[in-house]
Amino acid sequence: MPLQATLQPAYAIDHVHMGILPSPFHSRTSRLNLNQQWNEWNGFASAAYYSDAHIEYFSTRNTCGVFDVSPMRKYRFRGADAAAMLDRMVTRDVIAQAVDTVAYNVWCTDAGALVDDGTIFRLAEEEFMLCCADPCYDWFCLSAVGFDAVDITEISEEVAALALQGPTSCALLKAMGFTGIEDCKPFQIMRFAFASGEIMISRTGYTGDLGYELWLPPQDAKQLWDALFDKGALYGIQPLGDESLEMARLEAGFLAPDVDFHGSLHTVQRGHDHSPLELGLGWILNFKKAHFSGRAALLAQKESGNYRRLLKLDIEGNKPAEHSILYADKKCATEIGYITSAMWSPVVKANIAYGLVDAKFFKGPIWAEIYHQKELRWQRKVARCTRVTKAFWSPERARATPPPDC
Amino acid sequence: MNNSTQTFKSRYDAIVIGAGHNGLTNAAYLAKGGLDVLVVEKNDYIGGAAVSRELHEGWVYSNCSYVCSLLRQSIHRDLELTRHGLMIVPYSGTTNFSRTGDYIAEYSDHAMQYREIRRHSLRDADASVRYETDLMRYAKLIRHFLLRTPADPTSFKPRDMSEMMFMAKKFAGMGEEQVYEFIRFMTMSAGDFLDEYFENDLVKAMFSTSSIIGTALGVYSPGTAYVLLHHVMGDVDGAVGAWGLARGGMGAISNAIAGALREHGGTIRTSAPVQQIIVRNGRATGVALEGGEEICADIVVSNLDPKRTFTVIMDRNDIPADLRSKAENFKIRGSSGKVNIALTGAPDFPSLPGGHPLRHGSFQFLDSMERMERAYDDWKHGRWSDDPFVEMTQSSMWDPTLAAPGHYFVSCFIQYCPAEVAGGWTPEKRDAFGKTVIDQICNYSPNFRDLIAHMEVRTPHEIENEIGLTEGNIFQGELTIDQLMFNRPFPGYSQYRGPVKGMYMCGSGTHPGGGVSAACGANSAREILRDLKRPNVVPEDDVDE
Amino acid sequence: MNKSPDIIIIGGGHNGLVCAAYLAKAGRQVLVLEANTQAGGLGATREFAPGFRASVAHTLPQLGKRLVKDLELERHGFGLAAQALPTVAMCTSGKHITVSGNELGGASASDTAAYPAYLQLMQKFAKAIKPFWHKRPPLLGSGGLRDAATLGQFGWKLRALGKQDMRELMRMIALPAQDLMDEYFESPLLKAALSWDANVGSKLAPRSPNNAVIALLYRMSGDLTGGLPLAKGGCGGLMDALAAAARAHGAELRLGSPVARVIVEQGQATGVQLGSGEIISAPTIVSNADPRTSFFKLLGARHLDVQFTHRINRLRMDGQVAKLHLALESLPNFTGLAHPDGRLLLAPDMAYIENAFDAAKYGGYARQLPMEVLLPSLRDDSLAPRDQHVLSALVQYAPYTVKGGWDAHRDSFLENALASLERYAPGIRECVIAAELLTPADLEQQFGVTGGHWHHGEFALDNWWMNRPTYGASRYHTPVSGFYLCGAGAHPGGGIMGAAGSNAARALLEEN
Secondary structure: OOOOOOOOOHHHOOOOOOOOEOOOOHHHHHHHOOOOOEEEEOOEEEEOOOOOHHHHHHHHHHOEEEEEOOOOEEEEEEOOOHHHHHHHHEOOOOOOOOOOEEEEEEEEOOOOOEEEEEEEEEEEOOEEEEEEOOOOHHHHHHHOOOOOOOEEEEOHHHOEEEEEEOOOHHHHHHHOOOOOHHHOOOOEEEEEEEOOEEEEEEOOOOOOOOEEEEEEOHHHHHHHHHHHHHHHHHHOEEEOOHHHHHHHHHHHOOOOEOOOEOOHHHOOOOOOOOOOOOOOOHHHOOOOOOOOOOHHHHHHHHHHOOOOEEEEEEEOOOOOOOOOEEEOOOOOOOEEEEEEEEEEEOOOOEEEEEEEEOOOOOOOOEEEEEEEEEOOEEEEEEEEEEEEOOOOOOOHHHOOOOOOOO | OOOOOOOOOOEOOEEEEOOEHHHHHHHHHHHHOOOOEEEEOOOOOOEOOOOOEEEEOOEEEOOOOOOEOOOOHHHHHHOOOOOOOOOEEEOOOEEEEOOOOOEEEEOOOHHHHHHHHHHHOHHHHHHHHHHHHHHHHHHHHHHOOOOOOOOOOOOOOHHHHHHHHHHHHHHHOOOHHHHHHHHHHHHOOHHHHHHOOOOOHHHHHHHHHHHOOOOOOOOOOOOHHHHHHHOOOOEEOOEEOOOEEEOOOOHHHHHHHHHHHHHOOOEEEOOOOEEEEEEEOOEEEEEEEOOOOEEEOOEEEEOOOHHHHHHOOOOHHHOOHHHHHHHHHOOOOOOEEEEEEEEOOOOOOOOOOOOOHHHHOEEEOOOOHHHHHHHHHHHHOOOOOOOOEEEEEOHHHOOOOOEOOOOEEEEEEEEOOOOOOOOOOOHHHHHHHHHHHHHHHHOOOOOOHHHEEEEEEEOHHHHHHHHOOHHHOOOOOOOOHHHOHHHOOOOOOOOOEOOOEOEEEOOOOOOOOOOOOOHHHHHHHHHHHHHOOOOOOOOOOOOOO | OOOOOOEEEEOOEHHHHHHHHHHHHOOOOEEEEOOOOOOEHHHOEEEEEOOEEEEOOOOOOOOOHHHHHHOOOOOOOOOEEEOOOOEEEEOOOOOEEEEEOOEEEOOOHHHHHHHHHHHHHHHHHHHHHHHHHOOOOOOOOOOOHHHHHHHHHHHHHHHOOOHHHHHHHHHHOOOOHHHHHHHHOOOHHHHHHHHHHHHOOOOOOOOOOOOHHHHHHHHOOOOOOOOOOEEOOOHHHHHHHHHHHHHHOOOEEEOOOOEEEEEEEOOEEEEEEEOOOOEEEOOEEEEOOOHHHHHHHHHOHHHOOHHHHHHHHOOOOOOOEEEEEEEEOOOOOOOOOOOOOOEEEEOOOHHHHHHHHHHHHOOOOOOOOOEEEEOHHHOOOOOOOOOOEEEEEEEEOOOOOOOOOHHHHHHHHHHHHHHHHHOOOOOHHHHEEEEEEEOHHHHHHHHOOHHHOOOOOOOOHHHOHHHOOOOOOOOOEOOOEOEEEOOOOOOOOOOOOOHHHHHHHHHHHHHO
16 A cells, blocks of 8 residues: 655755754854864864864963863663663673772673773663763663663753863852852862752863863853853963863873774774773772672783783884884894873973884883974984883872862 | 677577676676677666666666675676776665654764664664674675585585685684684574674664565574675775665666676677577577577576576476475575655655655664664565665765756655565556555655656566566575575576586576676686686685785 | 582573582582472473463473483483474364475475485484584684684584585575575475474574574474474473483482572682572582573673673564463364374465564564474373363464563453464364463563563574673583573573583583
8 A cells, every 4th residue: 555655845844954053162162262173072073273273282281261062962871770771781890989089990791892981870770861072872772681770861962061271260169159168179079059949060071181061951051151251361371272171181191082082883993992990990890899880800801910001101302103013122023012192291391292003012111203394394213211100290280178278 | 789780699608597796797708708608688688687777767777686795896897888888886874763753864974873873773883883893794704605616515526625725714714702703693683693782773774684685584584684784795995884875877787797708709688588598418408599590509598596596497307306395495585675766856854854865875774773674664564665675875975967957756665565465466456556656655754745757666576577587586595594605596406507417507596696796607607617628717706905 | 418519500400400410410419499390491380270281481402411321310200201302384274294204295296306305405404513512612713622623623523514505504504494495405394394493492483584594403303213203291290200220320409499699708609509599519500490580580780791792682582472372172173184283383484484574573463373293191190180181282473572561462362372273173172171372472471481482582693602692601601600501592492402502511620
């Protein structure tokens, strides 16, 4: 029997938005983005830089800067099984995580390969918020199979978020009336009345410096931005674009998805994904807690010791080693790995990088083959790399409670 | 294309029967390898199912195959097809209308594609990343084998053993667990496969369509997951899974290959239907044309489908009895139709806003796999469906050479249409089939009918009669495991060699199957040159680069 | 049992009993916990009407001599009611074709000539593959010497078929039943009958590729009699013998003891908790339940990795066969048959089967239902009162997820089944004293089999050998140490043959 279709006029259909989407702060950020330099992040416009990435970057080390993290994907997990379900999915102990705290976590495939990383906010005994850079709902649904009492909702568009980072960030928040914020310890959450409702402030961030992330309903977004910049003028506030954040995170020793690691679920080539051990995240693998996905594989890998290492490198000279291949010798005869991220660190005054090095070679000498340009002409340089064990930038104030000057 | 100015010899080094794109490719490589080659073609035009024909004045039709992705880039480059006039243009944007009036579309922009699926299901939008990764993993594996001769797993010859090793190595390269997944994938149905990723009917419908194109199976028939893969293992400029159009219509491919063939000294003779392959003393010695003329050659290559080759143009007494029965049992089922339409204006799709980029793309009208499965049920019962699956490609939106500005050529591919209907096909039934297709389109584009200047309706019956594909099967044989790789076309005959010395096959009925890849013709040429102890001139594939 | 058990087996279906018997025979202290008050699962013979008894599984095509001998089942009461039941392909007209051994009765000359060659080839293939039903599936890369040996043996068995037949097997294995039949035979009735075993129990039909031949070969794996045997006392007769053998070797069977969950401590299965709350400890737990029940209900997803649970969750477990038991006050008359003895297949052609499948694909069921009908009481007077009879029928296709639910459809499905039956046996309704219809939903509810699927998950090439139920659990042990599978969801699959149970027992003994 032929099927009769119902025709709908175009205006009655919810067509997708063509092109890039505005974040809840777009009316403010677009005014400051002098050259309209945008990157796409989950379909949203994210400023590449506002006026000068170098100056913006220094605000995270010297005053304070604001980065719009609204395009981040946010999910709510609710129900009697929420804690158990998350605990089985991620590598750290979610059952033991206190209410109103945040924990950085990774979740892995059965083979122990990283699917993604993100932060878990325990909002109540049976309620969590999970934030990650890329969509992950599919994996959460797969992970919820066999757990009946957990309800997973994407709330990305229900929560606007800003990261306020830098030494004056606490003082600024205090000046805005968020009294008591100075007592907020790292990875803790506090809540304050703001605008039409509530703002949640967590002492978290992606710069390695003193900093906070501010979470609130989108309708109050502009008011928050205006309040920050109104009071912030006295605290040296700057808007931060992707480029300055990228610099800060590298110095702080944080990983960037699809830069330092390739999520396992979209990896086609075998071995092009990564285990948390390879990425130096052994510290968040809790083998003492209940079972978690990838546990057996990761334990075996840990015991074998036979895995690549993402190393922090200090490289001689001042030419950033972006896209470099790594060798065990200056003659570049034995290839042992490659650079994932590299930059000149303005605050440390060092040529820093992450390099992924094969298991057999990570203890030996490492040389980077660097290509750099002088007035278009490419130059080649082979530079010695030195392993660094701590984050390149890790000031005491990031950990102190209350923070200094507050 | 016509023969009027040419004279033909009565002896060549090699004769290729059928000037389809694989026959031409085969001949081009034989000529490049130094042979004096003649291609004989029954029609008065070349190209077989890769043709561009001006069937209505002012409109050029790709009236059989209509899009291109599998064409081996290394052959394009090696035969300098660009210099011979070929350009493959990528296109994008498929809109799949639901009967509720809404639609789901495929965009090339990642973020928009995500949002579009998300409009229908958040979970499916996320799962599509996992789905495409898994499919890509299989595509990357299978791509290694397209421009290679399948190994004979029963053979202990060094060449077969080393080819088996090559295969084993590629499999091992995926990792053990992915091998298990691949075995599963190859044997399961597209419907079951999609059910493992997606929850939304419209999303599944969108992804399912390529699993049954040209195939006499339903989306829930085991084995169709591979057909899905067959449609995403091609590429345009390294973008695996992308599809393109040949500028000037699909005939541009055949014409360019013919150009390369001629440049290498080969000859094409049209309007020369072959009556029989001549076999004397257990070896092929030439062909007899209808009308009695005989042309001699030590090498005879058939680009016809295996059934036609071994049951029509080879004598029963010249081939082993078991081969004859294999050919009779060969599954080459007609399941597709085509309606090619000249339009005097752009069809309006009221669901899409004016100027929307999707208006330039392809259209499908399927909102669930169940509808597709029901269309298959109709085919099983020997009738075309009242609710057919129609894929409508607006070729001229991307190719200005097909129609004058303001005029449009659209190619509609229809699944399912049986090779035989009760009482046989008649012009009336053919037109009724065409009307069903137009009715389906008009459900979503009310002004479509009024814009039609001319249309050509092709059931499997027309396709078989005009271009000689048995039952009108577009792949020269079903793409089921019993007819793939070392089983294609028949076990023991997968290395392009026929049953008698000097006789070869080069059509899509051989590995790697249909889809305008030119790989069958090239692989076959490599084997022939090998038998003649001549240096190989067929390029390696460049899939790994 | 005085000592605490070494091994607890959850489920006293036939594979659980076989596994228990072998393990007990090897000296292990075994406890079998069965939820029902009768052991045997789908093989148990139950009284469905006063004086009338039947078992859901009704024939033993896959049973092997070795099991009977190893466990001395004859000593424990196992006997046959029939050695080799003929298969009779029925037409409503009364025309029929009888298949017994390598002979066809009533078939056309060309089919009669073609059949021995077909059968011989299939038997050759069945023989080549047979050893592998009784072995642990090998690992392809990470395995040891034993796996390499199994793979090598597999390659060798294929090669030993000869070049021609090896090629033919690799082609045929993917053929739909319909194409296979069309290649060999001409009679629609014969084709329907010979294709029957290729799809019965699956969500597949004669036109479905990639399943038929492997299913046919699987059905040919038994070697008890060389024909189709019938157990005395129904399949329950075999079940009772298995239970007796297990007990004789020291295994304990506790009936009416449903297991609520498996207890896992530090990644190791350490015991079970019964529905009553009682906890029994044991270092090894073996589940005869289907994979979904085993991993989700008994074990719990929290003890497993995410992708593994996904692979279990994606198993296709919707049963497609209903079981019909009729209590008949007299012997019904089947048109054209002097004596309705044998396995009667009621399907005039493959299209009839395909059409019934088509209805089921969309959550419905056909008016005319293909059936496999047996009157076991003709051979076994223990099943029905004197001069009265039991009719036992597999009825296809009955989708587990029927639209509207089975409660709304039970009566009309039964009506369709009786009407379909009546076309072959006019007046049979008048003989019916009582009827029991077990839909897949009933089988799930009464026997705890997810989806009512008698194979514990589709039996098809994509869910076969190393992929049964999925890699990571294909070798009877599971990702949780001390937790094993022994049911039909594991290799080789369903049907009364005990291979999953005996393979699991062997795997367990090898490992511990």
